[in-house]
Amino acid sequence: MRIAIPTEDNKGLNDKVYSIFAKAPTYTLIDIENEKVKKVEVKRNPAALLNQGAGPIFAKKLKDENVDLVITAELGPGALTILDTLEIKSLIVKKSIKVSNAVKEGIKSIII
DSSP states (O other): OEEEEEESSSOGGGSBBOSSTTTOSEEEEEEEETTEEEEEEEEEOTTTTOSSOHHHHHHHHHHHTTOSEEEESOOOHHHHHHHHHTTOEEEEOOTTOBHHHHHHHHHHHHHO
């Protein structure tokens, strides 16, 4: 399973979940195998500085990255619809939660 989390910086599992899905400066990709973190990668969000259309562009980028689950603090109805269309699941968590804790919540949501 591959998880994507919009993040504030470049700190991997020690970063915090960004408050707005498509406007996050970075996103953290986490590969999970057997309920364990196998790989963590941080990338710049290409849609972060766009005035319009950031949600669809970011969602498409995540699909291109083979993301299965997005964990975010906020997800508007348009972005949610696009993620659903792209068959990417979503989970809402508290803003500024630590990425490692968000990943734990994500794993629990999948195995329940």
